[in-house]
Amino acid sequence: MMQPLFVLDTAGSANLQQQLMQKLVQAICNGHFACGSKMPSSRKLAEQLSIGRNTVVHAYEQLIDEGYLVSRERSGIYVRDDIYEHHAEARTAEPQSSTTSASEQDWQRRLNKLRLDSLAPPYPHNWQQYPYPFIDGQFDPSLFPVNQWRECSKISLNVNEIKNWASDSGQDDDLLLIEEIRTKVLPRRGIFASADEILITLGSQHGLYLLTRLLFNNQTLVTVEEPGYPGIRQLAQQAFSPLNFAEVNEDGIILEQIPAQTDVLYITPSHQMPTAVTMPLSNRQAIIDQAKKDDFIVIEDDYESESNFMSQPHPALKSMDTDGRVIYVSSFSKVVAPGLRLGFMVAPAPLIRQARQLRTLISRHPPANNQRVMGLFLSLGYYDQTLRRLNQEMAARWQEMREALNHYLSTRIVTSRTVGGSTCWIEGPRHLDSQQFAAEAAKHGILIEPVNRFYGSGGDRPRHYFRLGVSSIPCDKIREGIEQLADLMRQWEPGQNNSDANQQPTHASVKQWGKRLTGKALQDFASRCEFIGQTVFGDPYRIRLYADGSMTGFEGYQDERQDEGQWWLEGDRWFRQWRAWSYGETLGFEIYTNTNRINWVRDGKLVDSAFYILHPAGTPIPE
């Protein structure tokens, strides 16, 4: 006989009775249990689902209380026949959508011609299933402050708190949240604002939307970064505002490319979107000065304000703003969770007043329960706690990625020097098409981000750049991921259409490597040589070899990082092992020299390359 078969997640954390009730109500509403029909006995259902009978009994009882079921004397439990006949209609599974008659064209005719390119991220929706998601701006469940958030959410649901958020607060924001932002979040960024200069938003994008509606029109010359955040370009298009693209270098936006006619300048100084470079203080001051001189407004999008893992974060541009020209936009997405859609905006009071009215017209206010929970989260110090944990974790991942890139990709890529941030901007080999390469990598479970979408000007976009992010990939996956990415990139090289490690180098490449050192020549070379090169992040390094087989390494401008190791020869190959560097692994190479360059070759492939100098024989070995 036909019985409905529910699958209950007996392992799941939602308790069984809830799950069961959920399924039953569902089944009743979509007519699986017809109105007036008899329900299976609690015993039978319990057996069938292999759960305790009491669970079923209690579920039935509650559904009777809720008016879904009725109990009939000496007969059993039935679906009420009166109350849900309209639900029964829902049995006609997927009703033919009324779209049929309102044809596509019909609506195209009616709809305003808004230029709405999709803002969907460039990676697959199920990115979480990929083993190596080097993507940015997404959410890592393992970093979400589950317990603290639960606690705050619980507090927000006590009867008195509910009164604080449940009513329509009209234009107003949660006072607690405003005060916490004012006294805890902003001062850390060097900003001191009064309550009437702060507006809660549904994330940065919402803040930018309000600003563009208020400040942009077809006369407004908007200067943006190139490459830069696509959202701002779209918003400017909506307002028919002319765009001016200012290129970005190692110091962020290039000041000379900000025209005096600019009306609004949009920048991301703390970590430029997408290159993640940080603007030095001097440039920030220069922008403040120019804004005053040329009388324009600056929108500072501090989208990754808090994540600066290598050093103390710079204060926000807004903190240098002495005459109210800088509008500061930020969000809690990176620290808590993007799904919550919570952010804020700091600007002169007259602007905030207008923005508040516009916000009211669009959707009243950001959900007040979330505002309250966030306020509690801040006031209990959980925000700082989370931030610290987050920064530690990101710093670790960031280091892990540095190591890996350095180790596996040093000869193939160049990265922009960035202080912290959760992404790395990478220039691949010239022949690399990052679109195609990203697609190929995805097939191997590696998600990287091609960067075409960040370029807005008609100009030719460097096709060989891409981004790697660490905010969504666990630390212990990074090395593997980069290693596999490196293999893939090697296969990508011209004349190498597979990763067969044993194949012979082409004559051409050998020639290019120079003369191979063997026997005594190699012995002599290795005993008194010093290599000077650059890491993949552009930091200088030097490695000194000594006759006794010891070696020392220094990296960074002030030799910040050091390590020691051993080197030796096996046959005509040079082996080395660092204490920590290169994962402390033993590795052997063939050594080629070409004038004053040394080339390390493994398995017929060039692994690394540097300048070298030879010290006089018999230089004393340091203690």
Add this chain to the structure above:
Amino acid sequence: MMQPLFVLDTAGSANLQQQLMQKLVQAICNGHFACGSKMPSSRKLAEQLSIGRNTVVHAYEQLIDEGYLVSRERSGIYVRDDIYEHHAEARTAEPQSSTTSASEQDWQRRLNKLRLDSLAPPYPHNWQQYPYPFIDGQFDPSLFPVNQWRECSKISLNVNEIKNWASDSGQDDDLLLIEEIRTKVLPRRGIFASADEILITLGSQHGLYLLTRLLFNNQTLVTVEEPGYPGIRQLAQQAFSPLNFAEVNEDGIILEQIPAQTDVLYITPSHQMPTAVTMPLSNRQAIIDQAKKDDFIVIEDDYESESNFMSQPHPALKSMDTDGRVIYVSSFSKVVAPGLRLGFMVAPAPLIRQARQLRTLISRHPPANNQRVMGLFLSLGYYDQTLRRLNQEMAARWQEMREALNHYLSTRIVTSRTVGGSTCWIEGPRHLDSQQFAAEAAKHGILIEPVNRFYGSGGDRPRHYFRLGVSSIPCDKIREGIEQLADLMRQWEPGQNNSDANQQPTHASVKQWGKRLTGKALQDFASRCEFIGQTVFGDPYRIRLYADGSMTGFEGYQDERQDEGQWWLEGDRWFRQWRAWSYGETLGFEIYTNTNRINWVRDGKLVDSAFYILHPAGTPIPE
């Protein structure tokens, strides 16, 4: 990490100590350094700002001289506790804020000329403190489903659920919520839609904003109800769309006033905003037909869909829509809580697709955690439960208000006949200015809603109309509130500038009442008389008196409501007591008759009035 982060322009000309002092004063005035709190040591601050320690020491010294700081022996330097007496600017932190230089005019010059009239509700912010808040659309904590919401919120915070909502879902909505709306909420309104025809919004206003951005331009003729919802008028103004006002009668919008040139028609059929009248099915069909004939789009704002306390709710207009011309907008605010900002929109797929993209551009998606909690709330059947509880409560309050209005205000007001809804549209005495009267009532703790803001056309607005709502006032407060309102209204009458009950009626009014019945005449009249009148809601009633002192009453078109009672004479006054009607209280009146009208008079005031007929003497008394 929690330390304030000043930026000092070390290059800049202004000397460091000056800069430091400015920043410190600002921080003190903004309350970042609270009164009496300890300042960071000069050493620590100097390190942090990487400036000479002496600079800090001198800055501190000067601020001590200026009375911002005090130095305590062997303890350190503190902010003065009495700083507010000493420094005016400290009392008002705002002037310190960057607003100072960005003047009002300055921003007026920059801001787009958006016509943003405040949408703030017309009642005081602390309405909850008023004993008799007869206002609408607000929140009653006593009706919020605390436990069920808590439970769902708890479930949404288990680790697996968090994964479902915490990430940025891009354009997508919560699948559970969509499915619950599709199979539970919409069928109850007679609507069957597919998932791609449903969009989650931040409440009705958000849905309307999206629609106006997509459908309205300066060519779009928008027909709205008059009086009607102010929000839609503002949105149309934003889009520079011409407005056409169609008046409202007992059946909602007057069909004849919907011009054929209409491009978009905005209506609130289930309960017209603000009169709360319900549109009959025949009119709905007529509108569907005209929309097809004249090729226009209908926006149905079902803002109070679920509350229909007197009878089964009509199906939505959308349910009659056979060719995708009706866009259905609704919200969960009335059932759960407005503070959550959750609603939805049903429309043909092509429109929903565009609306979704626009929504993404504005603020991505409505907060996903709330979507999930609401989805669980529905799936566990708590929504229906809440709805039932809500409807019972509202029905009770509604009845209570009917009774009270009937009892205390029958001669002074006329109400529009409404089936359910949570508000009552009231026509007061002609001489009443509802604005002034509402202000006066508020002084007595009674909040009523003047209705001027609902009128958009230039035409003269009836100044003597107002609204009473029951969604925010507890049942047991309603009678008191109405009684006091009635007293107030009596005082408002010409020639009666106080509520002194013992004062004598004016000669004029007595004359108007007709001839007073006394002694045998009254006895004979009362023994065989029948009154025929109308309740304050326009329903007919008739009351038959019998010689034996019994009486029977019938109210409604089918005599739906009945009661029995006793009457008798004391001196020349006629007394009556109903079982239930008029709160079952004993009340005595002077009886005046004027041709075929009877006038009940108490304390020199006309209390009620009706037609009467006299039955032949000795008519048998029914068993």
